[in-house]
Amino acid sequence: MKTTVFLGIAASACLMAGAASAGTLDDVKQAGELKCGVTTGLAGFAAPDSNGVWQGFDVDYCRAVAAAVLGDPTKVKFVPTTGQTRFTALASGEVDMLARNTTWTFSRDVDLKFTFVGINYYDGQGFMVPKKLGVSSAKELDGATVCIQTGTTTELNLADYFKANNMKYEPVPIETNAEAQQQFLAGACDVYTTDRSGLAATRATFAKPDDYVVLPEVISKEPLGPLVRQGDDQWADVVRWVSNALVEGEDLGITSANIEELSKGTNNPEINRILGTDPGFGKMLGLDEQWAKRAIAANGNYGEIFAANLGESTPIGLSRGLNALWTQGGLQYSPPFR
Amino acid sequence: MADTEHEFVRSQMLPALAPPSSQVGAVRWMRENLFSGWANTALTLISAYVVIHFLWGMAPWWLHAVWNASSLPDCRKIIQTDFGPHAEGACFAVVHERWKQLLYGFYPDTEYWRPNLALILMLAAIAPILFSHLPRKLLAFSALYPFIGYWLIWGGTIWFPVSALLGFVIGGVVFKLLAEKSAVVAAGAGIVIAALWWMFGESWLEAALHAALPISLPSVESRDIGGFLLSIIIGVSGITLSLPLGVLLALGRQSNMFFIRSVSIGFIEFIRGVPLITLLFTASLLLNYFLPPGTNFDLILRVVIMVTLFAAAYMAEVIRGGLAALPRGQYEAADALGLDYWKAQRLIIMPQALKISIPGIVNTFIGLFKDTTLVVFIGLLDPIGFINAIRATSEWNGIYWELYIFVGALFFVFCYGMSQYSMYLERKLRTDHR
Numbered sequence: 001m002k003t004t005v006f007l008g009i010a011a012s013a014c015l016m017a018g019a020a021s022a023g024t025l026d027d028v029k030q031a032g033e034l035k036c037g038v039t040t041g042l043a044g045f046a047a048p049d050s051n052g053v054w055q056g057f058d059v060d061y062c063r064a065v066a067a068a069v070l071g072d073p074t075k076v077k078f079v080p081t082t083g084q085t086r087f088t089a090l091a092s093g094e095v096d097m098l099a100r101n102t103t104w105t106f107s108r109d110v111d112l113k114f115t116f117v118g119i120n121y122y123d124g125q126g127f128m129v130p131k132k133l134g135v136s137s138a139k140e141l142d143g144a145t146v147c148i149q150t151g152t153t154t155e156l157n158l159a160d161y162f163k164a165n166n167m168k169y170e171p172v173p174i175e176t177n178a179e180a181q182q183q184f185l186a187g188a189c190d191v192y193t194t195d196r197s198g199l200a201a202t203r204a205t206f207a208k209p210d211d212y213v214v215l216p217e218v219i220s221k222e223p224l225g226p227l228v229r230q231g232d233d234q235w236a237d238v239v240r241w242v243s244n245a246l247v248e249g250e251d252l253g254i255t256s257a258n259i260e261e262l263s264k265g266t267n268n269p270e271i272n273r274i275l276g277t278d279p280g281f282g283k284m285l286g287l288d289e290q291w292a293k294r295a296i297a298a299n300g301n302y303g304e305i306f307a308a309n310l311g312e313s314t315p316i317g318l319s320r321g322l323n324a325l326w327t328q329g330g331l332q333y334s335p336p337f338r
Numbered sequence: 339m340a341d342t343e344h345e346f347v348r349s350q351m352l353p354a355l356a357p358p359s360s361q362v363g364a365v366r367w368m369r370e371n372l373f374s375g376w377a378n379t380a381l382t383l384i385s386a387y388v389v390i391h392f393l394w395g396m397a398p399w400w401l402h403a404v405w406n407a408s409s410l411p412d413c414r415k416i417i418q419t420d421f422g423p424h425a426e427g428a429c430f431a432v433v434h435e436r437w438k439q440l441l442y443g444f445y446p447d448t449e450y451w452r453p454n455l456a457l458i459l460m461l462a463a464i465a466p467i468l469f470s471h472l473p474r475k476l477l478a479f480s481a482l483y484p485f486i487g488y489w490l491i492w493g494g495t496i497w498f499p500v501s502a503l504l505g506f507v508i509g510g511v512v513f514k515l516l517a518e519k520s521a522v523v524a525a526g527a528g529i530v531i532a533a534l535w536w537m538f539g540e541s542w543l544e545a546a547l548h549a550a551l552p553i554s555l556p557s558v559e560s561r562d563i564g565g566f567l568l569s570i571i572i573g574v575s576g577i578t579l580s581l582p583l584g585v586l587l588a589l590g591r592q593s594n595m596f597f598i599r600s601v602s603i604g605f606i607e608f609i610r611g612v613p614l615i616t617l618l619f620t621a622s623l624l625l626n627y628f629l630p631p632g633t634n635f636d637l638i639l640r641v642v643i644m645v646t647l648f649a650a651a652y653m654a655e656v657i658r659g660g661l662a663a664l665p666r667g668q669y670e671a672a673d674a675l676g677l678d679y680w681k682a683q684r685l686i687i688m689p690q691a692l693k694i695s696i697p698g699i700v701n702t703f704i705g706l707f708k709d710t711t712l713v714v715f716i717g718l719l720d721p722i723g724f725i726n727a728i729r730a731t732s733e734w735n736g737i738y739w740e741l742y743i744f745v746g747a748l749f750f751v752f753c754y755g756m757s758q759y760s761m762y763l764e765r766k767l768r769t770d771h772r
Contacts, residue, residue, distance in 0.1 A: 047727050048727055204732075
């Protein structure tokens, strides 16, 4: 309740702040630097490496936008934000965009006055149990003790799911993912529930990951994506079409390896339009013609970004699942570049 | 006269026998302290069992510690090849690889000498404040230190701290000139003129001097300052600013002047009624809306201000406790000597009140220093924040105790140091009313 009121104030203040400043695109170009809000640390999505360089799935989105707008993927200032500070940081203009595994929900889009520019990761809440529990479906979890992070949507989803299936559970409230891992390993709870990407990342860190299984049920929709302030459509278009270009790049087979080759001109008109060989699209967006080429060249297309940060060759080892291209049974789909 | 009354007279004392073995050394100590009755014996045995059990459980973990590895799975592999397939061990390699981030945050590698030098100079600057037998002239350096420290850590042109310092000098000169007439008017005029200087004169002088003689260090953004450096910056500035502010608030609360008294009481009670985390959220989030767009009010500065205000309110109450403990006779003696209010406070009341309050003051300092870790909730990367960030990388995801033990040990060093200093000070100032 308190949070809602607080965020409401934040949102209305954001309108004033938004009205006062010029277009974000011009601001970013003038500053020569993109201020991008990321998490303070989430496996696979954003974390600083030992040299202090941010790495991760969300981080690569920031870099792609910076490459498109400023011509240099390194010109990003990463602003670590927490679950509480992320929306005010965006609303107050402390950051230009948020790429902080944020779930697209009605109230965030409508009430908090943000514009979600797309979905770059389809997540959902799942369950992890020790193998020795002998459970193969979430429907068999009646009476289980469940480690659950307090104050999150996962807590509500869990209650709904168990109620709908007429089962009982005993919650073990915990504050952070780190605490959850310790409690779960120590056997304080039978089940750990959070987003499936988080479960996979957590399981990968265990000394004996094979002793634990992630159950097949997905009990909620958690579409994650980058977002910007509402009311600045030009900037929203830039971020949206950079995201789309990454997906479309994978769809058309444009990779960081062959992009130079393809940008010399191909007989596929859509590739030519994206890469600026057929000029026009960059100007419409307020950028130069090479914008999408640079965005894809920065970290590769969507598939490459996924594989480098979350995919099966990384310790997190997530399969594409819902995040495969639409042509391969997934949901990743870009509107045409036409 | 019978001269053979005694057959034998000892002319020398025998050397004393050694006391029985049960009455000396470790055995006696143990008998007196550990086994002096059946109840104490039982408690001793139980405690010994618990301690040994605990150490026995921990020992392998410490003994198998790995200091060189590139990731957690790597670490586990080393432990298993060295100590058998089921061995467990600490992986302090994470500290070895990431200590720079835990200490300095994202501060540029090549500039580490600056915070290091700032820390050494800080020790030199606080030494004359802490130890009264050092020459008093060193206090001049202490007064200059905030400007030197700022320049070293944030960098930029040297003329910014110099012209900011000039504001204090101008204010001080004005105060000196007017002090003869009325101390209050002089203080007010000094503050106003210094503020005018900072608002209008300072940036002009800074630009002019910089154009004439550009001396500067590469500037480092506040966002890049993290780890222990951040904790120490916030902690030390909070501690040094909150004590004088707390003294003023404590005096204000006891003042006879209605306005000053009510402002002090209102401030203290408001701050004490609000959690620190709320103030930090205000500093990081709400201020962004109230300030005109485009204002760049440094986040660390905002946090320091909030932490200082918070600590000052607590400090004021601690010092009020010291003031209340002074007998009325001390106040009356000061009046009888014909001292004015400020002299009485400075020479008679405060030295005694502060001495009484030492444990409470140090308590507040230690609490403040540990509270600096709360900044993690507003997205600043202090040591605790970095623990989260490090745990989120694919190399170190899943590591837990090692990082917390490292950070805990560093905090312990600082807090224990403060506590030991307060003990020393109490011993030194003890005038024994017992």
